[in-house]
Amino acid sequence: MIKITDDIKEKLPRFKIGVIEYDDITISETPKMIKGRLQFFEQSLQFELETKAISEYPSLMEWRTIFKQVGTDPSKYRPSSEALYRRVKKGNSIITDNSAIDINNFFSLQYAIPFGIYNKDIIQEPVILSIGGEDSQYDALNGRLVNMGGKLVSSDAVGPFGSPIVDSKRTMITTDTTRALQIIYFTPSISNEHATEMLRAVEKMFIQVHGGHVIKSEVVES
Template structure:
C-alpha cells in the first residue's frame, strides 16, 4: 500500500516523519512472560522517575505536545497517547497485559516517549494518507467514545480515518487472531534520520521475534 504525508502537515511541521512497518503472517496472542515482565519493570522504573519530575518535562512528551498545539489541538485537553500512558503510570495505574501486539506497542511507546499505532491491515482499504482532520471527521475510538478528529493528525484509508496519535479507531484494531498488521511510528521531528531508521528496525525485529511472520519497514515524511 502507498502511504503519504499531506502537504498541510509538512507546511506546519517541517521534518515530520513516521516509521511505517508492514507485517505478514503474524500470530497475535497472549504476551510471552518476557514481554509482560519487561513492561511491568519498566513501568515501575518510570513511576519512580516521575516522583522527581513532571510528565511534561520529558523531551518526547513535550515535543509531541507542541505538535498538537501547532495543528490547533489543545494538548491539555487532548493528550497524545504516549503522554496518556505516562500519566497513568504516574498514578500507579499500571498498564495491564492486553495481547502481544498492544503490549509491545506500549513498551516501545514508553521507551521512546512517542505515539505508536498498530492496525489490522486486512481491515484497511486502499492507500493511506496522513493529514489534518476536518471539523466533521470522527470515529469510534479504542476508548469507547466517539472522537472528533478536527485539527488532529490522522491516518485515513479509502473508508475514512482510522488512526491518530491521540487515540486509534476500533474499526482497524488488532486483535488476537489478526494475521497481517500495519504499524505507524510517530517520530519526533527533532530525531535524526539515522535514529529513526534504527528505532523502526528495532521495533520490527522485536515484533517479528514475538509474532513470527515477516516485516518490512520504511520512513515516510516531508
Template sequence: MEITISPAITEKIDGFKIGFIQYKDIEVGASPQMLKGRLQLFQESIFFDLQQKGVTEIDGVAQWTKIFKTAGKDPNRYRHSAEALFRRIQKQNYLQTINSAIDLNNFFSLQYEVPIGIYNLDNLQGENIELRLGEPGETYIGLNGRENSLENLIVASDNSGPFGSPFVDSSRAPVGEETKNAVQIIFLKPSLSVEESEKLTKSLMDMFVSIHGGEGTFTVVEN
C-alpha cells in the same frame, strides 16, 4: 500498502516524520513472560522517575504536545497517547497485559516516548494510507468508546476515511488474536535524524517479528 504525508502537516511541523512497518503472516496471542516482565519493570522504573519530574518534561511527550498545539488541537483537552500512558503510570495505574501486539506497542511507545499505532491491515481499505489533518465535522468512535472530534488532529486515513491518530485509534481496525497482517505507525520525534529514526523503527520491527513470527518491512517517511 503505501503511506503518504499531507503537505498541510509538513508545512506546519518542521521535521515531521513517521516510521511505517508492515507485517504479514504473524501470530498474535498472549504475551510471553519476557515481555510481561519487561513491561512491568519498565513501568515501575518510570513511576519512580516521575517522582522527580513532571510528565511534560519528558522530551518525546513535550515534542508531541507541541505538535498538537501547532496543528491546532488543544493539547490540554486532547493528550496524545504517549502522554496518556505516562500519566497512567504516574498514578501507579499500571498497564495490564492485553495481547502480545498491544503490549509490545505500549512498551515501545514508553521507550521511544511517542505515540505508536498498530492496525489490522485486513480491515483497511485501498492501497494507500494518508496522514492528514482532520476536517471540520469529522469524527470516529475510538477505542475509548467515545465519539472523538478529528478536526485539526493528525489522522491516518484510508479509502473509507480516518481510522487512527496519535490521540486515540478508531474501533475499526484493532489488532487481536485473529490478526494475521498488520501495519504499524511510529509518530517519531521531529528532532530525530532519519538515521536515528530508521534505527528505532528497525529495532521495533525486529522485536515484533521475534515474538510474532512472520515477516516485516519498514520505511521512514518525511513527506
C-alpha cells in the same frame, strides 16, 4: 503505503513517521517472560516519575508543540505517549493480554512518542495522513466517538481510523490478526538515521514475539 498531505507539510515541514508492515504474525496473550519485562520497565518508570515531572521529558513536550502547531489543544487531547506516562505516574498498569498492544505500548513508553498498530486486512488503501476536517470522526478504542477535526489523523478509502491520540475500533488488532500496519510518530528533532535505528529495534522485537516477517519498513517524511 502512506502519503503525508500538504497541509501537514506546511505546518510541520520536518515531520516524519515510521511505517512497518508485518505479515504472517500470530497475536496472542502476552507471553509471561515479555509481561515480566514490561512490568519491570513500568515499575522503574513509575519510580522515576515520583521525582520527575512530565515536562522534563523532551519528546513528550515536543509532541505537545506539534499538537499546538496543527491546531490541537494538547491539554484537552493528549498525545497517546503522554497519556501512557500519566497513567503510569498514577500507578495504573498499562499491561493488557494482547501481545501486539503490549509491545506497542512498551516502545511508546521507551521512546516517549506515540505508536499506532492496525489490522492491515481491514485497511483499504490508499492511506493518507492529514489534518482532519470537522466531519472527520470515528468510534475510538476508549469507547468514545472522537472528532478528529484539527487533529493529525490517518484515513483509508473507508474513512479515518487512527491518530497519535487514540485509534479506532474498526482497525483494532485482535488475536485473529495476521497482518499489521504499525505507525511510529517520530518527533521532528529525531534524525533520519536515529529513526531508522528505532525502526529496526521495534521490528526485531515485534517479530521475536509474534513470528512472521516484515514486508516493508521505512521512514516517511513531510
